[in-house]
Amino acid sequence: MERLNDDCVCNILEFLPLVEQIKMARLAPRFKELLCLIVWRKPRYRKVSVSDSMLKPLSKEDYIYFFELTSPAMEELYIWNVHKKAFDSYLGRHLMRPELAFYLRRDYSNLQELCIADENMNNSMISTIAKSCHQLRSLSVSSAYITGKYLTGLSNLKTLVAPECSVELPHLSELLDQLPLKHLDLTSNRYPVEATILQSEGSKRLERLGLSDAEDFGFPLADSLPQLNTLVVSYHKVSSQEQLSMLEKTRKRVERAARKYPQRLHSILGNVVDVEVALEQIAGLEKRHPRHTPKFNELLKIVYFLSDPQGGDKK
Incomplete structure (x- = not known):
């Protein structure tokens, strides 16, 4: 192998499993240098x-x-x-x-x-x-x-x-x-x-934000952060009455905002399906039927996808 040029040696080294490559690196300074400079800089x-x-x-x-x-x-x-x-x-x-x-x-x-x-x-x-x-x-x-x-x-x-x-x-x-x-x-x-x-x-500057227990399902945050395109809000041990209260506040906020929120809000995803579907209806998105009625004390996650502030849509 000492007679082979660097390209040939690297080609051989690349076919070896990592265990054997390390053995080669320990064997001679040339192999160690080629592994470090060429082989071990590959994407994997x-x-x-x-x-x-x-x-x-x-x-x-x-x-x-x-x-x-x-x-x-x-x-x-x-x-x-x-x-x-x-x-x-x-x-x-x-x-x-x-x-x-x-x-x-x-x-x-x-x-x-x-x-x-x-x-x-x-x-x-x-x-x-x-x-x-x-x-x-x-x-x-x-x-x-x-x-x-x-x-x-x-x-x-x-x-x-x-x-x-x-x-x-x-x-x-x-x-x-x-x-x-x-x-x-x-x-x-x-x-x-x-x-x-x-x-x-x-x-x-934030484009994506995740936090827990935000007020009114995060609508104040969505309204205040101009670059935001994704907002994930999680709730722990939220009672059914607290959820109903937040839903009512959210409904009033959207009604006052005319068509602002339906234009900015693309989809709402959550593992508490009743709340997810209710928010979709409030925001004027496509309506879906609840799949299964979950327990209200489950962890709630809502994901908002907001449109690009410049007018385009972010996927």
């Missing part, structure tokens, strides 16, 4: 999930070696259930995979999207991400220990998905004012966020 290596089947055969040593070599070229990274993957036995004696801190210390100079599903995420880890992921455009986290502190360090962030977190209102104001956010999801946040969003000038 730039978008990596720790649950990917190609990583399962790797030993812990090879797994760490692969991440250390390829992290600078990664563009998307999805980290799921790190604790379960780290331990092979219930006693935790056999470490099979590195813990969360390992992933956060890598060089992610080209990373665009990062998704971490780990309840141990905290503010200090967000600070570490801000220092190593300068190009990050999208961040998804879910942890009660995320308060919004240090998130402003992600200066290029356009998408923040942070359900079931504890984002504090002062930090939320900073996020909306300082970051170019277009998609924000704070569903089931510990603190009510609707008033802060309505008061912030930065929220007018």
Whole structure:
């Protein structure tokens, strides 16, 4: 193989499974360089999930070696259930995979999207991400220990998905004012966020918004945010009387607005079918028959698709 040119060697390396590629990388500096510069920069290596089947055969040593070599070229990274993957036995004696801190210390100079599903995420880890992921455009986290502190360090962030977190209102104001956010999801946040969003000038850039327990099914938000095209509102343990009251307020609001809402509102989707159908009728959309009568204490999700403020329709 030493007599072959680089193109031939890369062609051979690409046919090998990842385990064998790592063996080749350890065998000679030339193979390591070609793998890092050409083979491991292919699309399937730039978008990596720790649950990917190609990583399962790797030993812990090879797994760490692969991440250390390829992290600078990664563009998307999805980290799921790190604790379960780290331990092979219930006693935790056999470490099979590195813990969360390992992933956060890598060089992610080209990373665009990062998704971490780990309840141990905290503010200090967000600070570490801000220092190593300068190009990050999208961040998804879910942890009660995320308060919004240090998130402003992600200066290029356009998408923040942070359900079931504890984002504090002062930090939320900073996020909306300082970051170019277009998609924000704070569903089931510990603190009510609707008033802060309505008061912030930065929220007018939002195109997609998710939150819980919004007033009047989110119509005030839809009316106030000019760029919004998708609004997801969830409710927990809403009584039938509360739903009827909100429906009546919504009906009056739409009636006062003449044809404004039917023109802007494209569809309403929800897993509480009675409310979904009622809102469709209120907004003047196509009427459908209820499929099944759900329990009123189910989680309610309403999705609004609003038209483009410039006059066109967004699909």
